Amino acid sequence: MSMADRDGFIWFDGKLLPWREVTVHGLTHSLHYGMGVFEGERAYNTPAGPAIFRLQEHTRRLFNSAKILQMDMPFGEAEINAATCEVIRANGLESAYIRPLAFYGAEGMGLSAKGLKTHVLIAAWPWGAYLGQEALERGIRVKVSSFNRHHVNIHMVKAKATGNYLNSMLAQREASAAGYDEALLLDREGYVAEGSGENIFMVRDGVLYTPTLTSALEGITRDTVMRLAGELGIRVVEKQLTRDEFYIADEAFFTGTAAEVTPIREIDGRVIGSGSRGPVTQRLQSLYFDQVTGKRKEHPEWLTYVN
Numbered sequence: 524m525s526m527a528d529r530d531g532f533i534w535f536d537g538k539l540l541p542w543r544e545v546t547v548h549g550l551t552h553s554l555h556y557g558m559g560v561f562e563g564e565r566a567y568n569t570p571a572g573p574a575i576f577r578l579q580e581h582t583r584r585l586f587n588s589a590k591i592l593q594m595d596m597p598f599g600e601a602e603i604n605a606a607t608c609e610v611i612r613a614n615g616l617e618s619a620y621i622r623p624l625a626f627y628g629a630e631g632m633g634l635s636a637k638g639l640k641t642h643v644l645i646a647a648w649p650w651g652a653y654l655g656q657e658a659l660e661r662g663i664r665v666k667v668s669s670f671n672r673h674h675v676n677i678h679m680v681k682a683k684a685t686g687n688y689l690n691s692m693l694a695q696r697e698a699s700a701a702g703y704d705e706a707l708l709l710d711r712e713g714y715v716a717e718g719s720g721e722n723i724f725m726v727r728d729g730v731l732y733t734p735t736l737t738s739a740l741e742g743i744t745r746d747t748v749m750r751l752a753g754e755l756g757i758r759v760v761e762k763q764l765t766r767d768e769f770y771i772a773d774e775a776f777f778t779g780t781a782a783e784v785t786p787i788r789e790i791d792g793r794v795i796g797s798g799s800r801g802p803v804t805q806r807l808q809s810l811y812f813d814q815v816t817g818k819r820k821e822h823p824e825w826l827t828y829v830n
């Protein structure tokens with residue numbers, strides 16, 4: 524079923540509208556030139572009702588992305604936070620994937636985007652494991668992409684910008700066509716950057732490693748997992764990592780709002796560790812799910828209850 528043919532409500536420019544009425548003109552500027560910013564967030568059902576995980580950090584990143592691209596935002600962060608909660612309530616959702624998007628309208632077609640209106644929508648829908656439930660347990664097969672991640676002075680990688688995902692789509696489709704589940708992109712120097720829609724970690728001799736963020740998005744899940752690992756007493760190291768360090772790692776996994784904590788069992792035909800979800804990955808994955816579903820009481824500030 525097309526995403527357009529759903530029922531429910533989408534928050535659009537300050538109002539909750541019926542899902543199917545949220546349409547834009549074919550000459551919408553962002554459709555043509557790819558300048559827009561978005562977020563991927565999740566609400567989870569908890570013993571105290573539905574809650575959005577680290578909503579404030581996601582909204583702050585949306586506004587930071589807009590600032591990097593110099594897109595004027597017609598609402599404030601607090602209004603967007605409140606509207607996001609309203610979308611979950613209005614659709615009667617308990618756990619959901621949430622997609623805020625800010626984009627330029629059809630007021631003009633010049634690249635300067637002068638005088639264009641920024642429109643904002645927030646949609647939410649039930650979305651299970653991004654790479655499949657089995658992936659969360661068994662792990663996935665990953666291919667290093669022939670496409671590099673953006674050079675940091677070609678695309679603004681700290682902005683979660685819609686146009687940046689052309690690179691992600693090219694990489695993901697190449698990996699999928701080659702029979703893999705996901706792509707791993709290297710930066711311009713050849714160091715490991717991130718997945719097409721995820722940050723990446725590896726475990727070696729009990730130490731958790733993740734690439735420095737030069738060519739990768741500042742992932743909120745990455746930050747969460749690094750904090751949880753520290754609380755488990757696991758040493759966390761951020762450094763430049765090469766593809767062959769991942770080949771000989773004991774464990775590897777992706778993190779992201781959509782991907783959550785997805786184990787990686789093979790990269791480029793090299794089996795990672797035991798070839799299934801490793802013990803450190805499993806501990807972090809289970810702690811992550813306890814955290815986002817309110818079973819773990821630490822970090823109450825990470826959950827925004829919608830009711």
Ligand SMILES: CCC[C@H](NCc1c(COP(=O)(O)O)cnc(C)c1O)C(=O)O
Binds near residue numbers: 691745778
């Ligand atoms: C299609 C993009 C989906 C989106 N990807 C999130 C994402 C991440 C992880 O960031 P975070 O942990 O803050 O989510 C890292 N890197 C990229 C390129 C991403 O698109 C998501 O909702 O997970």
